[in-house]
Amino acid sequence: MPFINDILKYSSLSIVGLEKNTGKTECLKYVLDRLPVKTKRIAVTSIGIDGETVDQVTRTQKPEIVLREGMYFGTSEMHYRQRRLVSELIDVSDESTSLGRVVTAKALTGGKILLSGPSSGSSLKRWMGSMGQYGIDLVIIDGALSRMSSASPAVSQSMILATGAAYSANISTLVSNTAHVVDLVNLDLTAEANMRMLAPLEHGVWFIDTDGVLHDLNMLSSLSQDIRFEGMENCATLYVAGALVDSFLEKVRQNKHLRQTEIVVRDFTKIFVSPQQFKLFLKAGGRVSVLQKSKLIAVTVNPTSPSGYVLDSDTLCGKLTEAIGLPVYDLLKSKKCN
Amino acid sequence: MQLKNIIDSPCGIRYMLDQLDLQSGFARRWLLDSPMMTTGDEIAVNYEVLRRFYDFVQRVDTTYIDTLCHKLCGLKDIRTTISNLSRKATLDDIELFEVKHLAMLGTYVAKLMRQHGMDGVIGIPDMDEVINILDPDGLRIATFYIYDSYSEPLKDLRNQMRQHPEQQDELLLKANEIEMAVREELSTKLHHFAGTIEQAQLALAQIDVNLAKAMQMQHMGLNFPTVSSDGASRYLAMFHPQVKAALENRGKAFQPVDITFGLEPTLITGANMGGKTVVLKTLTLCQYLFQFGFGIPASSAAIALKDDIHFCIGDDQSVEKGLSSFAAEMKHIDAVIKASRENRKLLALIDEPARTTNPTEGAALVTALLRVLAGRDMSLVMTTHYDIEPGDARCLRVKGFVDGEMDYALVEVQDGEVPHEALNIAQALGIDSEWINKARDLLQHGGAPIQQSDNH
Structure with missing residues (x-):
């Protein structure tokens, strides 16, 4: 199974859904069922509350997460007490979530568990770091509802994106919006020289001129009210340390010196730009690249929406594959769409 | 009066606390809750202990201190668990884990201290019996679950679970009942040690605090x-x-x-x-x-x-x-x-x-x-x-x-x-001379108002 082998090349994987009920938990189940637990040490957690038996928003049935013997997991005290498997407690953290402290344990039998791990990106990173001492080969993060942050390359090396009818019941909207996210995840890394210069900069907006000299634009962020591009005729690369937003991108596009420039952001989770604005910028000759990148392993689809609407699986898979040039899987049909 | 009451005193004692390299949140809380000493005996005993730690920090290799610090990071506040134990409540797995973790930590730190002749300074009570209760297989690893060796029927049920996953829910229910009985039994046995466990937690906090104070003395002179x-x-x-x-x-x-x-x-x-x-x-x-x-x-x-x-x-x-x-x-x-x-x-x-x-x-x-x-x-x-x-x-x-x-x-x-240097100091600060000179004039005129002004 190429899908699974790809996952094993990385030490961390996050599974994120574009919307609730796009089959994220199904995808996690699919992956967990197929990983070689005998030879690899796997740890699973989730960011925030997840893995409810009934979806809190739409009241639809959600599959529970089934762990296999030997897997490590991180969940809240409350959900640990409700576990339906035999497990050995390894650690109780000092950090609290709304459901109590985060507990780390090892499954001694297979069984069901509700996952609710560290509630912030930084505590998730700390938790993942602590897994090193148990010799964990792969950490899997069940990303929370529309929180791409857990898929940030700063947190996990690889990701699987779940999309589906719950995101949009219109196939062409669904395909184009999914393709936009895939485009962002797959943005190229910037040149190594830029990377060395820009990686330490955590705030503000900067540019590198054609002679390779770095300049501070003295802007707090791309959200700044007062965006002015002066003395930037020789700008080669524009760096936005924080979020990249529509209004900023539009101003860059409308500046005749800048419209063909390269914009660098830290990673794709920092881009908050509409597909339209993004396309216009690329059309005008601009480029967007990143300092850090995570590997998109696969895209999965759930053609059924919680409202009962069902899209044709084959048509959907076909159109998505065509649009993104990556394998797309309908996991409920458990086959690769071509 | 407790340390936490004066932490914001303008004398700047907060800085000293911020610069104190404490390993555990529990030690910090304990220190903040500690009362101000007002008798010579208390203070003498306190400094005697601190002096032992100061000598210890001076003479012992830093990697050894690092190990001790790293271990003390694991000290958790388990006062709720201890109080549950004292009032004969049945502990759950997480609480039993906390007790075992503390007992093993205490034993380890006691061993480290003993190696350098520090065992008599702050006594950590012997926790072997507590560990034995929670480590039936003698593995001496700080993890915990209701081990198979606590109950033969439990062991059988778990084996069946592995062989017949389809019957898991039913088997789990039966196993849960046995686990409950085991937890009750363990809690009863541990109840007698509630005081010992509390004492160990306190001793570890005191070691953390004294070690941090000693290191601060060294760093700040x-x-x-x-x-x-x-x-x-x-x-x-x-x-x-x-x-x-x-x-x-x-x-x-x-x-x-x-x-x-x-x-x-x-x-x-x-x-x-x-x-x-x-x-x-x-x-x-x-x-x-x-x-x-x-x-x-x-x-x-x-x-x-x-x-x-x-x-x-x-x-x-x-x-x-x-x-x-x-x-x-x-x-x-x-x-x-x-x-x-x-x-x-x-x-x-x-x-x-x-x-x-x-x-x-x-x-x-x-x-x-x-x-x-x-x-x-x-x-x-x-x-x-x-x-x-x-x-x-x-x-x-x-x-x-x-x-x-x-x-x-x-x-x-x-x-x-009082010295009359205010004007000289102001001048040295580079304050506007028009102002300073006018003040000098005023002083020379014996403080009498000046008759003439610049406008005339």
Whole structure:
């Protein structure tokens, strides 16, 4: 199974859904069922509350997460007490979530568990770091509802994106919006020289001129009210340390010196730009690249929406594959769409 | 009074706590909750323990200290679990894990301490029996679950679960019942050790705190004080660590100060910027550090014990509570006078009282305050800019400008006459000369209003 082998090349994987009920938990189940637990040490957690038996928003049935013997997991005290498997407690953290402290344990039998791990990106990173001492080969993060942050390359090396009818019941909207996210995840890394210069900069907006000299634009962020591009005729690369937003991108596009420039952001989770604005910028000759990148392993689809609407699986898979040039899987049909 | 009550004192004790390299949150809470020591015996015992840790930090390899610190990071606050255990509640797996984790940590730290002859300093009770209860297989690993070896039927059920996953839910229900019985049994056995476990947790916190204090002494160059028996406090080369660090950051050096004060009032006068307020801040800080058992920022210190410490400084926080600066100050000093009537050993450090009112009334208030407090059984150190009759007070004066450099040393003088250096200092600061010269003119005319103005 190429899908699974790809996952094993990385030490961390996050599974994120574009919307609730796009089959994220199904995808996690699919992956967990197929990983070689005998030879690899796997740890699973989730960011925030997840893995409810009934979806809190739409009241639809959600599959529970089934762990296999030997897997490590991180969940809240409350959900640990409700576990339906035999497990050995390894650690109780000092950090609290709304459901109590985060507990780390090892499954001694297979069984069901509700996952609710560290509630912030930084505590998730700390938790993942602590897994090193148990010799964990792969950490899997069940990303929370529309929180791409857990898929940030700063947190996990690889990701699987779940999309589906719950995101949009219109196939062409669904395909184009999914393709936009895939485009962002797959943005190229910037040149190594830029990377060395820009990686330490955590705030503000900067540019590198054609002679390779770095300049501070003295802007707090791309959200700044007062965006002015002066003395930037020789700008080669524009760096936005924080979020990249529509209004900023539009101003860059409308500046005749800048419209063909390269914009660098830290990673794709920092881009908050509409597909339209993004396309216009690329059309005008601009480029967007990143300092850090995570590997998109696969895209999965759930053609059924919680409202009962069902899209044709084959048509959907076909159109998505065509649009993104990556394998797309309908996991409920458990086959690769071509 | 507990440490947490004075943590925001303007003397800057928060800085000392921030610079204390504590490993566990529990030790920090324990330290903040610790009461101020007010007897010589308590303080002597405390410093005896700290001295052992100080020697230990000096002589032992840093990798060893690092190991100990790393272990102490694992100290958790399990007071809720301990109290559940004391009242005979049945613990759940997480609580049992916490107990086992603490017991193993205690045993490990005790072993580390024993290796360096530190076992008698802070005793960690023997936890072997507790560990044995929670480690039936003798694995000595700090993880926990209801082990198969607790119950043969449980072991069978779990094996069936592995062979027949389809029956898991049903088997789990049966297993849960056995697990509940095991937890009850374990909790009953552990109940007798609730006190021991609590003692171990406390001992580990004390080790964390003493280790951190000892390392702080080493880093900041702090020293052990002696308890003064004659009511006088004597400091040689005293410094304020926070001010010193701030100066060093700007490439400047802190000039340490020698000072002695007893039960007669001490009046400090001196030029502006002569460090008078810093002296009061440091004295307050040292007194607190002494009575909470920290190292003292001075090359040597003999400190008299006090029951109450009052530090009255103009920029008191009560100003933020809506009182005028004058009102806030008067209220604070009022509290000192009232406290001085009680039979308690008092230390009052008052910075430029009545400075915000007119000089005539201000000087009268300060003189009167000195007279009122002079007869009381207390230590008083006060700074002022007013020319007042010192009466029985000892007078110290900041040396002030010597060859263009500020000398912060304190010298004993016979009267309280204040130096008249404000204009020179302002000039040295580069303040507008029109203003300063006009002030000089005014002084030369004996304070009489100038007849001529620039407009004429």
